[in-house]
Amino acid sequence: MSAPNRRILIIDDERPILLTLEALLGRHGYQPETAATAAYGLKVLKNSSPALVLLDLQLPDAEGLEMLDQIKREHPETQVIILTAHDSLNNAIESIKRGAYHFISKPYAPEELLSLVERALEKQSLLRETQELRQKTVQLEKRLELAETRLAPVFKSKMMQEIQELITAMAPSDANVLITGESGVGKEVIANVIHSHSRRAAKPMVKLNCAAFPQAMIESELFGYVKGAFTGAVNDFSGMIAEASGSTLFLDEISEMPPDLQTRFLRVLQEREYRPLGSTKTLKADFRVVAATNRPIAQALSENRLRADLYYRLNTFQIELPPLRERKEDIPPLVASFLKRFAQQLGKPEPEIAREAFQKLLDYSWPGNVRELQNAMEYAVVLARKNEITIKELPSEVQLPVALQQIERGNSQSSGTQNLEDLERNAILQALAQSHGNKKKAAQILGIQRPTLYNKLKRYAIEL
Numbered sequence: 389m390s391a392p393n394r395r396i397l398i399i400d401d402e403r404p405i406l407l408t409l410e411a412l413l414g415r416h417g418y419q420p421e422t423a424a425t426a427a428y429g430l431k432v433l434k435n436s437s438p439a440l441v442l443l444d445l446q447l448p449d450a451e452g453l454e455m456l457d458q459i460k461r462e463h464p465e466t467q468v469i470i471l472t473a474h475d476s477l478n479n480a481i482e483s484i485k486r487g488a489y490h491f492i493s494k495p496y497a498p499e500e501l502l503s504l505v506e507r508a509l510e511k512q513s514l515l516r517e518t519q520e521l522r523q524k525t526v527q528l529e530k531r532l533e534l535a536e537t538r539l540a541p542v543f544k545s546k547m548m549q550e551i552q553e554l555i556t557a558m559a560p561s562d563a564n565v566l567i568t569g570e571s572g573v574g575k576e577v578i579a580n581v582i583h584s585h586s587r588r589a590a591k592p593m594v595k596l597n598c599a600a601f602p603q604a605m606i607e608s609e610l611f612g613y614v615k616g617a618f619t620g621a622v623n624d625f626s627g628m629i630a631e632a633s634g635s636t637l638f639l640d641e642i643s644e645m646p647p648d649l650q651t652r653f654l655r656v657l658q659e660r661e662y663r664p665l666g667s668t669k670t671l672k673a674d675f676r677v678v679a680a681t682n683r684p685i686a687q688a689l690s691e692n693r694l695r696a697d698l699y700y701r702l703n704t705f706q707i708e709l710p711p712l713r714e715r716k717e718d719i720p721p722l723v724a725s726f727l728k729r730f731a732q733q734l735g736k737p738e739p740e741i742a743r744e745a746f747q748k749l750l751d752y753s754w755p756g757n758v759r760e761l762q763n764a765m766e767y768a769v770v771l772a773r774k775n776e777i778t779i780k781e782l783p784s785e786v787q788l789p790v791a792l793q794q795i796e797r798g799n800s801q802s803s804g805t806q807n808l809e810d811l812e813r814n815a816i817l818q819a820l821a822q823s824h825g826n827k828k829k830a831a832q833i834l835g836i837q838r839p840t841l842y843n844k845l846k847r848y849a850i851e852l
């Protein structure tokens with residue numbers, strides 16, 4: 389909660405009153421400001437938003453009650469105490485009806501005034517807290533709305549539509565599922581869709597990322613333990629199998645689970661029973677398992693990262709999510725939903741995307757898949773000026789011509805043997821990348837004449 393507001397504005401045309409009030413309030417730890425006219429008072433109100441106004445109803449340049457109305461209209465939280473002259477009790481009562489906190493007639497006793505001021509400030513601060521709470525609630529609701537837009541995954545391409553059909557068919561069963569695919573293709577998104585279409589959707593899905601835990605801890609996270617099972621087990625801990633009871637257990641990066649634990653877990657899957665560490669009691673395991681890995685299955689099996697017996701148990705249904713570059717029809721609807729979401733989050737209008745920029749998004753190979761596209765769109769929405777995303781707002785690797793992207797990729801995953809032609813082609817692409825596509829410089833880097841370079845570009849069908 390923000391610091392209490394102790395600013396008090398005194399509006400009165402009688403200078404002696406202004407000065408004595410200012411001194412009195414200042415001495416008691418308030419921050420008084422003064423105005424001798426209504427016009428100046430309104431200016432101060434706007435600039436320093438005081439918590440309280442002490443208002444004289446007889447001002448030279450305004451009708452006091454109208455001034456009060458204006459203050460309450462424009463600054464509804466600001467409290468007003470009316471300073472009245474001896475005989476205008478009627479006005480005082482009217483002012484309370486119109487929203488003043490209280491009135492005090494001149495000449496006033498300082499203690500009476502101070503106590504009134506303190507109570508008015510308390511009221512103001514309560515009002516402000518309520519207001520702040522309300523704002524927080526609104527923000528929370530907005531965030532929830534955003535979370536919901538996040539829950540609408542895109543299934544536009546033919547491949548993804550087929551996957552969607554498969555999910556709709558098998559989600560309600562308790563069949564085990566194994567989801568594979570490169571990093572960022574949406575494995576967790578799919579796991580969530582399966583869970584939310586299952587009979588277990590009422591309870592939240594429980595996720596264990598086997599790559600995020602030290603191997604020694606995965607076992608206790610999963611199985612739980614009883615007090616004293618090992619040093620440091622000072623309390624019973626029920627574990628994720630228990631937590632996932634009646635729900636779905638999402639085992640992410642399953643190939644990072646230690647092999648002996650994979651065997652133990654397989655036994656749980658078969659017997660539907662398990663025992664927490666250090667416990668003698670056998671408990672029922674009632675979860676549906678969805679597992680995921682971003683390693684190619686053949687490789688994970690041959691390297692013994694994924695035990696074959698567990699694999700055969702898990703892949704009752706196997707969903708292989710294709711990389712984004714193999715389903716480019718998904719790019720436009722993904723872009724549209726990301727632009728919408730990030731614009732909302734940043735409180736900006738939704739930007740348009742220039743045609744050349746859009747072409748770049750379609751041409752790029754997205755090695756980081758949907759996550760990379762999502763990050764690029766967030767970045768672009770932040771940078772977008774005049775409500776348009778142009779090539780300049782895209783990450784530099786997306787801006788590169790297609791031919792140069794190939795060499796960038798070639799560098800990161802250099803394949804075993806290459807023939808001489810490949811080597812030459814790659815050397816040319818590399819030189820072009822270094823020279824940012826400038827052919828004269830590329831020829832210099834390669835130590836060949838420019839016409840020779842042109843011939844080779846033609847021969848290798850390198851287009852810039």
Ligand SMILES: Nc1ncnc2c1ncn2[C@@H]1O[C@H](COP(=O)(O)OP(=O)(O)OP(=O)(O)O)[C@@H](O)[C@H]1O
Pocket residue numbers: 540541542543569570571572573574575576577578682722758759762
């Ligand atoms: N079909 C989709 N529709 C909308 N957003 C998606 C879709 N697929 C993925 N995303 C978004 O892309 C990001 C990455 O997805 P997710 O975390 O599911 O990928 P992953 O395959 O689990 O990646 P990793 O292997 O790195 O864990 C998430 O922010 C997700 O919201």
Ligand SMILES: [Mg+2]
Pocket residue numbers: 575576640
């Ligand atoms: Mg994941």
